[in-house]
Amino acid sequence: MKTRKYEKAILEIINNSYDHLSAEEVFAKLKESEPKVVLASVYNNLNALVAEDKIRRVAVEGQKDRYDRMTRHDHLVCKCCGAITDFHFDDLTRAIEEKLGEKILGYNLNVIYMCPSCKAKNTL
Ligand SMILES: [Zn+2]
Ligand SMILES: [Zn+2]
Numbered sequence: 001m002k003t004r005k006y007e008k009a010i011l012e013i014i015n016n017s018y019d020h021l022s023a024e025e026v027f028a029k030l031k032e033s034e035p036k037v038v039l040a041s042v043y044n045n046l047n048a049l050v051a052e053d054k055i056r057r058v059a060v061e062g063q064k065d066r067y068d069r070m071t072r073h074d075h076l077v078c079k080c081c082g083a084i085t086d087f088h089f090d091d092l093t094r095a096i097e098e099k100l101g102e103k104i105l106g107y108n109l110n111v112i113y114m115c116p117s118c119k120a121k122n123t124l
Pocket of ligand 2: 068073
């Protein structure tokens with residue numbers, strides 16, 4: 001499909017980034033190598049990649065959706081500035097499955113906290 005022609009480049013941008021990019025940020029990066037790309041096709045590609053489990057969407061209340069690589073990790077979200085930080089908790093899949101009595105496909109965990117720089121500002 002013609003609309004998927006940027007798929008590989010978009011996948012590469014996301015897999016090489018630790019910044020939790022929004023669609024607009026992916027668009028800006030892609031434009032450096034593909035000046036003719038339009039934002040709508042970035043959205044289409046992102047949606048398709050999420051549907052195919054090639055990338056994941058990170059939804060944080062009050063923020064734009066971000067896009068992230070699939071490698072298993074969780075997120076710390078600062079309740080003051082909204083910064084998203086990768087964090088590796090022990091895999092909770094087994095604990096959840098035991099409690100639920102069912103197999104699960106996965107989970108999304110956003111741990112809300114106050115990031116070190118906000119904390120420093122607050123104690124001044
Ligand atoms: Zn913060
Ligand atoms: Zn992440």
